[in-house]
Amino acid sequence: MRVPLSPFWGLYARELLRTFRNPFVLILTIVQPFMWLAFFGSSFALLPASALESVTGTTATSYIQFLLPGVLSTSMLTVGMFGSMSTIQDKRFGFMKRILITPTSKGTVFVTKALGSASRGLVQFPIMIAAALLFGVSLRLSPLEWAAWIGGLMLLAIGFCSLFLAITARSTDWQTPGVVSNFITMPLMFSSGALFSSAHFPAWMQAISDYNPITFSALLGRSFVLGTATDWWYLGYLALFAGVMLSIGYFVSSRFLRVE
Amino acid sequence: MAEDAIVVDHLSKTYGSGDRAIRALVDVDLSIRSGTVFGLLGPNGAGKTTLIKALTGITEITAGDARVAGYNIRTQPMEAKARIGWVAAEVILDDDFTARENLWLQAKLQSLKGWESRADDLLAYFSLADRADDKVSHFSTGMRKKLEIALALLHQPRVIFMDEPTMGLDVSTRRMLWDIVTQVRKEFDVTVLLTTHYIEEADALCERIAIIDHGRILAEGTPSELKARVSGDIVQLETAEAVDPTLFASIAGVQEARPQGNDWMIRVGSSEAFLPQLFRRIQSDQIRKISVEKPSLETVFLDITGRRIGDDEPIRDVRRFYAQMQRARR
Known part of the structure; x- marks a missing residue:
């Protein structure tokens, strides 16, 4: 007897199991955002309150408090890169062929890679929260706010994983995800409101920021962390971003995913 | 009379187009009887692996048609894939997983229910039962090959494709694999399509052989017929x-x-x-x-x-x- 969705759960579980059995990848996933928080976050530690308010455009009591949702959001970009690297590894070691000689579609492979990588990225969340608490950030969120924050990050990660997987669908070169990451990460990170308030951006950069999904995720999380009014539409924008990217990635992978 | 397990009808595969086109398979015709070991013998680049890729639905067929296990690989690829197994030249396993977890994943990919007893039987058959919960990264090459064949047999396929299964193996492991292929064909009632460039392997294992070169089947018959x-x-x-x-x-x-x-x-x-x-x-x-x-x-x-x-x-x-x-x- 055949079980529907069985390949999906099998491949999804494989993605997660492989991560937890590979301490090196796990440590790398966690260390990078932690470094951002520790070093970049501390760089404004001695800034007077009025200057901090000017830089952040908020009532954040410390730069780390302001930065936490932003760093978590930008780290979802890296998750996309790891997702496409794992796909290329499967192609090069022949595992993709093993999968696709079974009644498992390319679309299923894509969705499990996108969701698996996104879920893996969320491993950073509790670690970063713990780190922020250690740095003295006060977090008083309701269960709904916690869920919405995590949900928003998950949607952002799904979107970026889908984007990376679509771009690298035909590639078998280890270096491609890194090149794509360099091309995408910097502009998206600095043109978002993740690291600084976008109020000081020039008009053209402000325009990019207004449509940058990292901005939506950072502002959503920041509203919870700072206890300010939440614009719930941000969650809707992130869902739209994830949905559109997932659809594009599904289409591209179903047609163009290379087996080896 | 049993239906042929594989029927290939004027199958061609061309990579690229125009001046750069490479004709990997040219008008290939084959019929492989159920329950036999059939060998594709040819040098590297002859088209053996491309033919396996075409018959397993991994690569699109440029022209012609093929039926595998009773299903058209172009129009019913999922039905065909549910009835085929595959053993690669290089061992492809999840090294971070145990032998049983590799079987579990294969069962998931094949959407199998109640696979555990079949997996236990296969692990016992291939003398891997006592290592079932060890990571396969600790396995010898022979054990890894055995596990790979167990994966290919898990869903009780009608056809197993073995693409140069003994390439790079030492003589004793190669001999062991020959015995396994012969036993598997008898005991699991499967059709085996095996590619090789080892003459003695084709002679020892295959009931019928097709000689392939430059993408064309040049001769086909039993080893005795070909030698005659x-x-x-x-x-x-x-x-x-x-x-x-x-x-x-x-x-x-x-x-x-x-x-x-x-x-x-x-x-x-x-x-x-x-x-x-x-x-x-x-x-x-x-x-x-x-x-x-x-x-x-x-x-x-x-x-x-x-x-x-x-x-x-x-x-x-x-x-x-x-x-x-x-x-x-x-």
Whole structure:
């Protein structure tokens, strides 16, 4: 007897199991955002309150408090890169062929890679929260706010994983995800409101920021962390971003995913 | 009479287009009877792996058609894939997983329910039961090959594709695998399509063999039928200088003499009768190298293609490499 969705759960579980059995990848996933928080976050530690308010455009009591949702959001970009690297590894070691000689579609492979990588990225969340608490950030969120924050990050990660997987669908070169990451990460990170308030951006950069999904995720999380009014539409924008990217990635992978 | 497990109908596969087009398979026709071990014998680049990719739905067919396990691989790929197993040249397993977890994942990919008892039976059959919960990264090459065959058998397929399954294995592991292939075919009632460039492997394992080269099936039959195509012996001769072709025609028993530069492939009724006559006509110092081969799949391949199956193989033997370089300079 055949079980529907069985390949999906099998491949999804494989993605997660492989991560937890590979301490090196796990440590790398966690260390990078932690470094951002520790070093970049501390760089404004001695800034007077009025200057901090000017830089952040908020009532954040410390730069780390302001930065936490932003760093978590930008780290979802890296998750996309790891997702496409794992796909290329499967192609090069022949595992993709093993999968696709079974009644498992390319679309299923894509969705499990996108969701698996996104879920893996969320491993950073509790670690970063713990780190922020250690740095003295006060977090008083309701269960709904916690869920919405995590949900928003998950949607952002799904979107970026889908984007990376679509771009690298035909590639078998280890270096491609890194090149794509360099091309995408910097502009998206600095043109978002993740690291600084976008109020000081020039008009053209402000325009990019207004449509940058990292901005939506950072502002959503920041509203919870700072206890300010939440614009719930941000969650809707992130869902739209994830949905559109997932659809594009599904289409591209179903047609163009290379087996080896 | 049982339906053929694999039917290939005028199948062609071309990579690229225009001037850069590479015709990997050209008008291939094959019928493989259920429950047999069928061999595709050919050198590297002959089209063996491409044919397996086409029959497993991994690559799109450019023209023609194929039915695998009763299903059209173009129009019913998922139905066909649910009934095929695959053993690769290189072992492809999840090294971070245990043997049982690899079987679990294969069961998930095949959407199987109640696979556990079948997995236990296979682990026991392949003498892996006591290592079932060990990571496969700790397995020997032979154990990994056995596990890979167990994965291929888990969903009770009708057809197993084995793409150069013994490539790179040492002699004893290769022999072990030959025994396994023979047993598996009998005990699990599957059809095995095996590709190889090892002549002795095809001869030992396959009930029928197709010789493939440059994407075309050049001959097909049982090993005995193929060997019967070559009547007499094949003498390979390398001379220091060019030889007048009429020389061979004047020797009794010569059926054919094919030149390849200063090399000659001469088909004779009996090498025992031919050689003394040859030595009377050619000075011994003119002969650089001479060899005689009795009918075998090697001579069949030589007879059909005019070259040896290993001629295009990458050179791994340094001495052989230098010998070839010296010959090329001469």
